[in-house]
Amino acid sequence: MRSRIVGAVPAASANSLLPAQPGAQLQPTEAGNALARLMVKRVQGTAEPFRSSHDAARQRLGTPGSGDGGTTLRVEGALHLAQPAFLPPDEEGYARLKRLETALGLIEAAFPQVSTDVEICRLTCVMLEGAWRTRASTPPREEEQAASCTCPLCRRLPTPPARTLEDYGWRQSAGRPLTVKAWPYRRELDSVLTAGWIWVRQLNDLERDLGLRHRFEDDILVFHEYKRVIDTIDTAHITQLVEGRLAEDFSTNSARALVGGLYAAHKRSVDEHWLQQHHAGGVTLPQTNPLSQSTYSALQMLDCLFWHVSPDTELWQEEHLASLLLCRVIDDMADVRVDSLTGEISNFWLSDMATHTKALYAACTIALIKYGCTPEAHEPMWNTWLMTSTIVWMGLTGRHALWFDGITEGLSPAEDCPLCELQPDPCTGILTHGTTLSIGPRPTAPALSSRTAELSALCRAQFPRTWPLFDAELHAFEALHGPWLGRTDSTWEILRRTYIAAVEASMDAASPDRAREVQQDAGAVGSEMFYTLYDARTGREDTALLSYMFGCAHPHFIWNATGYRPTSVTGRPDLVLRCYGTSLKRSSSVATLDR
Numbered sequence: 001m002r003s004r005i006v007g008a009v010p011a012a013s014a015n016s017l018l019p020a021q022p023g024a025q026l027q028p029t030e031a032g033n034a035l036a037r038l039m040v041k042r043v044q045g046t047a048e049p050f051r052s053s054h055d056a057a058r059q060r061l062g063t064p065g066s067g068d069g070g071t072t073l074r075v076e077g078a079l080h081l082a083q084p085a086f087l088p089p090d091e092e093g094y095a096r097l098k099r100l101e102t103a104l105g106l107i108e109a110a111f112p113q114v115s116t117d118v119e120i121c122r123l124t125c126v127m128l129e130g131a132w133r134t135r136a137s138t139p140p141r142e143e144e145q146a147a148s149c150t151c152p153l154c155r156r157l158p159t160p161p162a163r164t165l166e167d168y169g170w171r172q173s174a175g176r177p178l179t180v181k182a183w184p185y186r187r188e189l190d191s192v193l194t195a196g197w198i199w200v201r202q203l204n205d206l207e208r209d210l211g212l213r214h215r216f217e218d219d220i221l222v223f224h225e226y227k228r229v230i231d232t233i234d235t236a237h238i239t240q241l242v243e244g245r246l247a248e249d250f251s252t253n254s255a256r257a258l259v260g261g262l263y264a265a266h267k268r269s270v271d272e273h274w275l276q277q278h279h280a281g282g283v284t285l286p287q288t289n290p291l292s293q294s295t296y297s298a299l300q301m302l303d304c305l306f307w308h309v310s311p312d313t314e315l316w317q318e319e320h321l322a323s324l325l326l327c328r329v330i331d332d333m334a335d336v337r338v339d340s341l342t343g344e345i346s347n348f349w350l351s352d353m354a355t356h357t358k359a360l361y362a363a364c365t366i367a368l369i370k371y372g373c374t375p376e377a378h379e380p381m382w383n384t385w386l387m388t389s390t391i392v393w394m395g396l397t398g399r400h401a402l403w404f405d406g407i408t409e410g411l412s413p414a415e416d417c418p419l420c421e422l423q424p425d426p427c428t429g430i431l432t433h434g435t436t437l438s439i440g441p442r443p444t445a446p447a448l449s450s451r452t453a454e455l456s457a458l459c460r461a462q463f464p465r466t467w468p469l470f471d472a473e474l475h476a477f478e479a480l481h482g483p484w485l486g487r488t489d490s491t492w493e494i495l496r497r498t499y500i501a502a503v504e505a506s507m508d509a510a511s512p513d514r515a516r517e518v519q520q521d522a523g524a525v526g527s528e529m530f531y532t533l534y535d536a537r538t539g540r541e542d543t544a545l546l547s548y549m550f551g552c553a554h555p556h557f558i559w560n561a562t563g564y565r566p567t568s569v570t571g572r573p574d575l576v577l578r579c580y581g582t583s584l585k586r587s588s589s590v591a592t593l594d595r
Contacts, residue, residue, distance in 0.1 A: 028086035028130020029139055035123040035298045036079045039431070042116060042316045046428050049317050049380035054295050054426055059462045061443045061479065065424045066372070071152065071418075072441040075360045077432045078297035080324075084290050086130030092273060093129040098123055104259070105323035111255040120302050121263045124525035128267060128299065131350040132274045134290045136283040152418035152439060153359040158408060158560045176398055176523050180531040196393040199533055202386040202542055210311055210382060211326050252312060263302050291351040297431060300328045310383040319428045322435075323368065326427060328388055328553075330365045334561045358435070362559060363419070364427045366438055369551040371482045372423035375546045384539075391558065395550040396530055398523015402550065403502045406557035407518065409510035411503070414469070415553045424480060446474045449483035458492050459500065466503045473553040477545060483524055486541035490532040497525045499549040502557055 026034070089097065101122070108118045148154070181190050278285045291299065304324035305315070314320050332349060349358060365387070371377050372388040394400045414420060423438040448456060450472050460467040478484060501521065505514045535538045551558045 004580060006135070013389055026126060027088050028127050028134075028145065029083060031123045031126035031130070032086065032295055032298065033160055034118065035082065035127060036294060038116070038119065038123065039199070039298060040079050042385065043318055043321060043432055044316050046318050047380060050317075050426070050428070051056065053376040053380050054254060054371075057371070057374045057424060060376070061424070062373075063438070063440060063443065072438070073151065073153065073360060073363065075294075075364060075427070075430060075435050075437065077429055077434040078294045079097055079431050080433075081292065081294040083294055083423055084292050086127065087134045089126070089129035090133055093270065096269055096273075097125060097129060100262060100368075103262055105260075107255060109566040111252075114255045114259060115254050117256050117259045117302070117305065120305075121259050121266075122298075124263065124299060124302050125266045125270075125558075127135065127295065130271055131290050131295065132270055135288075136274055136277065136285060138286060138290070140456060149356045151356060153363055154356055155414070155560075156418060157355070157359060162259065162558065176527040177526045181550075191524075192530050195530060196389070196397075199530075199539075201391045202534060202536075203273065203389060204382050206536060207538075208337050208382055239535075242403055256562070260302065260305075282455075288352055291356055293351070293353050296351050296353075301327060301562045304328055309484060314381055314383055317381065318432060319426050320383055322427045322430045326361075326365050326368050327386050327390045329361050330387075330394065330558065331368070331400070332560065333362055334394060335406070363408040363422055363437055364417060364425070364435070364553055366556070366559065367422050367425040368392055368427050369547055370480060372421065373427050373477065373548050374424055375482060377426070378540075386554060388543050390547045391551040392533070392543055395546065396494070396526025398520060398526060400561075403522050404515050404519035404520075404559055404561075405500060406559075406561035407502055407505050407510075407515040408560055409506070409507055411469075411555050414472070417554060419556045420476075442476055443479035445478035447480060448474055449485075451486060451488050452478055452484045454488045455492055458496075462496070463500055463504060465507060466500050467555060469503060470500065473549065477548045477553075480548070481544055484541055484545055485538065486545055487532055487535065487538045490529050491542050491545060494525055494529055494546060495516055497520045499553065499557075507556060 029341045042061065042434070104118050108115055125226055153302050177191055178195060274285065277283045301321070301324065304327065309393060310320060368387045369391055372385070378384045394402050418439050421439045423440060423442075425435065425437055427435045427437075430434040448471075459470045463470075498518070498521075501518045505511070505518055508514065533542055535542075
């Protein structure tokens with residue numbers, strides 16, 4: 001399909017947010033409401049095959065449902081919750097939005113197939129501009145001390161370890177270079193970060209082969225393209241990209257990726273504008289921000305819809321959107337304390353939400369990881385490996401604090417653990433009608449299959465302290481998954497240097513240095529062994545087991561990594577941290593972002 005752009009920028013569409021007079025523009029509060037309505041309108045209810053698969057998994061495992069009398073936890077649908085009120089953008093914000101509208105108008109005129117993506121980008125960026133100005137104009141206030149919650153989750157909230165700025169020098173915007181290259185003829189794909197996208201495509205596309213498995217031209221290379229020009233992106237360059245790259249060989253994903261690139265560029269520019277204002281003393285940014293559960297969920301969706309490309313037939317399926325949101329929640333959980341330093345506004349854990357709600361969302365990620373380990377989860381939809389692959393990718397990049405911030409002194413008891421007893425759940429209604437998590441006795445396999453028994457034997461011989469826990473978790477995994485048929489040698493090497501190393505470290509006296517060693521070696525083993533996950537025979541098996549150990553197995557390092565609050569972090573004021581690939585120097589003024 002060929003499509004050419006001719007002439008000047010097209011006239012503003014009927015739903016354009018940027019008429020000639022900025023004062024007449026749809027305001028951020030209205031934009032937030034319109035965004036929620038648009039998404040609710042587009043969401044497609046749970047498909048019957050997906051519902052049947054969920055019921056089949058529950059029946060096979062003998063696990064309780066929401067109405068079976070066990071302990072339940074209700075999570076309300078985010079998009080139906082009230083939106084907060086935002087101030088209008090400042091003058092520079094209006095200028096940024098006008099530039100964005102010019103580029104979006106070109107894309108929408110050339111590729112009307114992505115008009116919904118374009119509208120989401122418009123609405124999201126207007127809401128984001130208003131949220132930042134509201135945050136900058138709100139006087140610092142004392143945080144309200146909420147009454148302590150006695151639910152099973154809140155009683156188990158972790159206490160974040162003490163950290164300094166120097167502890168976060170590991171943060172980087174790209175994965176380590178791969179030792180064994182998945183795409184040896186393209187240098188820009190030679191990292192765990194970019195290879196992760198190709199890997200997920202392969203996991204999804206082995207049987208159906210929708211033609212997306214090797215379509216890295218559609219989004220991954222466009223991603224690198226806009227990363228290179230993000231500082232100087234303008235209408236002329238957008239025109240060149242659309243005419244020279246996309247229009248010659250059109251695909252919806254290509255155009256969607258370009259919209260995602262514009263959103264990323266706009267988000268970065270508004271973030272940096274207000275952080276620079278804070279640095280210069282023009283405003284004082286409080287640690288809190290005006291994002292609610294609803295605005296956070298909506299704000300993340302355009303980002304998610306780009307990164308996790310799916311067939312158009314599944315793009316707006318409720319179960320697909322739930323996976324997208326919870327993948328982002330996992331990312332934000334592990335990154336919270338670093339983002340408390342950079343001041344990124346969209347971080348879920350910095351928003352003004354009840355601690356109980358945050359704990360519920362963290363529990364949803366664990367329930368979805370468990371569901372992703374069941375064979376039933378992968379039948380109805382093409383794009384069903386998002387959560388399992390996300391948690392494995394995080395554990396093998398060395399980019400996040402999955403092990404680093406998650407190691408605390410001592411192991412909590414596994415008996416009567418509500419996190420261990422969370423039932424597998426796809427959490428499909430988390431954006432719309434809500435979802436109900438169930439807590440009950442977890443199933444366990446009576447005996448291990450041959451390859452899993454090999455892993456258990458290796459642990460017993462090399463790490464006798466950890467073996468009872470490791471063996472019990474293998475039994476719990478095989479109850480969910482069935483007999484495991486993965487690669488014993490590479491999987492053991494990864495587990496030995498990640499999950500088992502973290503358990504061993506947590507049994508000893510608390511040591512930031514030991515935690516740092518585990519975190520660094522997790523990235524190293526990822527660069528060495530990531531290629532094994534591409535194996536068409538064993539890659540899915542290995543991914544399922546690693547995701548269980550990284551996200552679900554006791555002592556739940558992903559839960560411990562949350563911290564739930566950006567606790568005080570002190571250190572050298574001149575430390576350079578990376579934010580969106582740029583360096584922001586720390587000063588005493590920026591340090592006021594920390595409590």
